[in-house]
Amino acid sequence: MPYVNIKITREGATAEQKARLIKGVTSLLSDILGKNPQTTVVVIEEVDTDNWGIGGETVTVRRRTGR
Amino acid sequence: MPYVNIKITREGATAEQKARLIKGVTSLLSDILGKNPQTTVVVIEEVDTDNWGIGGETVTVRRRTGR
Amino acid sequence: MPYVNIKITREGATAEQKARLIKGVTSLLSDILGKNPQTTVVVIEEVDTDNWGIGGETVTVRRRTGR
Amino acid sequence: MPYVNIKITREGATAEQKARLIKGVTSLLSDILGKNPQTTVVVIEEVDTDNWGIGGETVTVRRRTGR
């Protein structure tokens, strides 16, 4: 029954990678906490780099300067 | 003053359906908890089926197999 | 499969009221969008009035002044 | 280490405005709570006006009637 929300920057994650992430997180919740995988929900949200800030600046700016 | 966030898979909900959902949830919060409808906020987020997992697999895969 | 998150101020909602809210929102999603009630998740979060702001001030202050 | 999520309607916020918002919120958390700006994350989400409700109706409808 857990609900997991994963936010990442939109920088080309593939459908296959997202499927592996969903499978992996669901397994972790089952293995560590005994949660039922059938009702575990995982939602991935991809956010434009203009809309993600860390250290007071956008990821767009950080990428431009090689970070 | 309540804030409601509804996440659904992006599978063709119409503007009219979303408007009905917003109206219905706002009424429920007023009827059951006496919350002021004027300051009740409802945000609907539609998520690609590649990004939504349940039972350890994506909704894309589930739809493909008729579930 | 929808996921609904409802945030309200912690001001005495009863277990019975919260149960009605969960039932009502789940029905709305089924009636309007045809979503399966069995996998609809509703999570209610109650937030202290010191931690909720509207109009630039906390609900604690608003309640004190009769709003 | 704080995490801030800002949801606004998608109505033309520019990259420059979003960058200023990220910078401003990060500074506030540092100035008021002494939080380390280097690990402060700010995520802005822009939501279609059809998907944002207040007062029981969508922002699309409100804009149409001059509100």
Next chain:
Amino acid sequence: MPYVNIKITREGATAEQKARLIKGVTSLLSDILGKNPQTTVVVIEEVDTDNWGIGGETVTVRRRTGR
């Protein structure tokens, strides 16, 4: 830089289990998507069973009837 929010019912997860979950999710994001573990944030929220609904009823009620 990813942000992960995990919501579970408050039913006795230990600090050790939560630490393992944080470590596991952070590793998954590094292994699958190449995300930097140093800036990956994981927040676990535990929700009272009265406040968590699935299938239109609260987890409190479901537990009472052995589900």
Next chain:
Amino acid sequence: MPYVNIKITREGATAEQKARLIKGVTSLLSDILGKNPQTTVVVIEEVDTDNWGIGGETVTVRRRTGR
């Protein structure tokens, strides 16, 4: 009409500090994006250090080792 959610570790933020944060964020949204302060909602959530992870470990562990 913006909605802002701020998550911080529960480490003693005072009501006065939280009120200043709410006021500051509301002003930023008004100054930068022209958002109406009267309908801007800010919700602060304080999370136990056992439940907050960064760099793959909990804040509880990091604080114990002077970080």
